[in-house]
Amino acid sequence: MEREGWRLSDKEWREWVEALLRAGKLVIAPVKENDLLLFRHVLMADEISVSDQGKAQWSPKEFLFPRSEPLLIYRLRGAEVDLEEPKADEREQVLVGLRPCDAAGLSRLDDIFLLEEQDPSYAQRKKHTTIVSLACDRAEPECFCTAVGGSPAGTQGSDLLLLPLDDGWILRVLTPKGKELVAGWAARWRPALAEDWDRTEERRSAVENSIQLSPLSAQWGTALEKSFGHPLWESLGQRCLGCGICAYVCPSCSCFDINDEGNSFCGTRCRSWDSCAFARFTLHASGHNPRPTQPSRYRQRVLHKFAYFPDQHEGRFMCVGCGRCLRLCPVGIDIHHTVERAASAASPEEERP
């Protein structure tokens, strides 16, 4: 591991955040609100909550992929149509204090929205966003980042990483964008010492060892694809209510719908979050629905994340093990358990990964 970083007190990194705010950057960070930890725009560094409270209630993906956003504005003038693109928001934003699983989740959104033909509004926001994540000091019961290739101090998707120490932090630089965000500050900070890095390694290893859920190897994907027609999916998916909570709280879910909101003369074409759990997600205008039952929709969610996506993205799962869907599913559906059960059911014992 390259050890480039500074040893900061709590006061020092908050001073740096204050300077970012004074420089006109938008700062988005976890804030305690009525016992919930939520990502909010902050006006002062002291609003940010980075104590050992685990992850925020839902992921920060809405700051790159909004819940709802206008794609274009239309006006009809007789047989003519005027189209206007909404003005792009070019303000610089800094996401501070997201956990490594959330940063990794945002990198999955990059895989989806920054393909050869980039999604313009996502690409624009991403260009103006710097990500400062926060390593975990403890694992929550639902966490399973290590089971899907992540780590409580993982670096994927982050530009800078705050690593907790008993009496302060190491701010680790990961990308040129991260380096740019601390330019001018490095001269007044102390470089982290070898013993500081060693202590953060010990912490990482202790948190990793506390995660109980077993690793899901990339081979599970093949086994899962084989499970497509297995009757087990009926019983696994029957409990699903189709509420869509799992998709909305997930840092890597990217389903959306596009609707025109307006009247016969003018309106706005909007993109809004959607979920493959909803019955109307795949409903055709003809009335045909290729995923007509809740089990078939639940199977799609799991196979997309653990079989189809890894197949197209060098084995990376489209799940980063944040565990929010386990924590918040109203009927207690556990995606890690589902993958293990379905993959095992579809493979003879001697071939199980």
Ligand code: SF4
């Ligand atoms: S949160 Fe649970 S019940 Fe709701 S759609 Fe997801 S799996 Fe189904």
Ligand code: SF4
């Ligand atoms: S599928 Fe569940 S555990 Fe995996 S990243 Fe999404 S919300 Fe987190």
